[in-house]
Amino acid sequence: DNTNCLQAFSFMLPTFQATPSVLYAKINGSESLSCECPDHSCQEVFWYRYLERTKTLQFLVYVNSAGREKHGERLNGTRFKGSVSSGQRVVYTLRITGLQEDETGLYSCMFKTKNIMPVGYYIMPGVNPPTVQPPTVKTKKPVKICNCKRSNSPKGCEKLVLWPGIGALLLLAITLVGTLYYFSRLPKKCRHRFTK
Structure with a gap:
């Protein structure tokens, strides 16, 4: 069943239209990714990643609405923890610890019952965020409305x-x-x- 979802994900991967959020993680650092369901019908979610260096798609973890999780093959279950919280909306969260440089890539989720695929996150471990130059402040010259003499x-x-x-x-x-x-x-x- 995971293989079918993986194939659907790989088919949809090139069709991302929006820009994913870029996260600059530290080496051995951690990140928490969230996936929000638009209503309460999302009972199951699959987390995947597309690794940039090896150009491979990898199933990470399956989480259902009861919080039960199932990890992908050869994955350390303590590094990838899935959870779910439900209030007004159902939010699935994936916590990744011990990020390494070779784990740069796109991380996203897919809801099993919906054809919705959130944009996801582009994680770059060990890469410093670009420095933003302070905005240059341009002073506006006062506009003269009337060039009249004060006397008249x-x-x-x-x-x-x-x-x-x-x-x-x-x-x-x-x-x-x-x-x-x-x-x-x-x-x-x-x-x-x-x-x-």
Whole structure:
């Protein structure tokens, strides 16, 4: 049964669309990964990993809603511990201890009853997280609204308000003249004589 899930997982692996969370773990460090079920129907979960170095897919642990777990072949059960907690949502957790450099890869879960496969986690043991440069603060120059002299501030600003108004009137006048010229160039209609 695990083999079928493993095949389904390997088929779906290249189709990851979202970006997994990247975890920079310490060598011999530990990480806790969580998988949240959207409702209470997720009774069983399978945890897998895809190791980057060997390009191999490996079944880690099976956990059911009662907390019963079953480990993959040749896996140390004390290093990979599965658990479940249920409240408003069912959350499955995988705790991994003693992480080594050759365990770099994608770790994820798959719910048995649903076609839902969370994005998962990309764990990089022994890799330091990239240093983020502090954001550069750009000082904004104050925008001058009115270049008026203090002494005659209300009257000095009249020019600044007047010119846009004149521009709008000129544009309106040009549009009106152009429209009148266009209609004056149209052929004149025949005048009908009305008979009494």
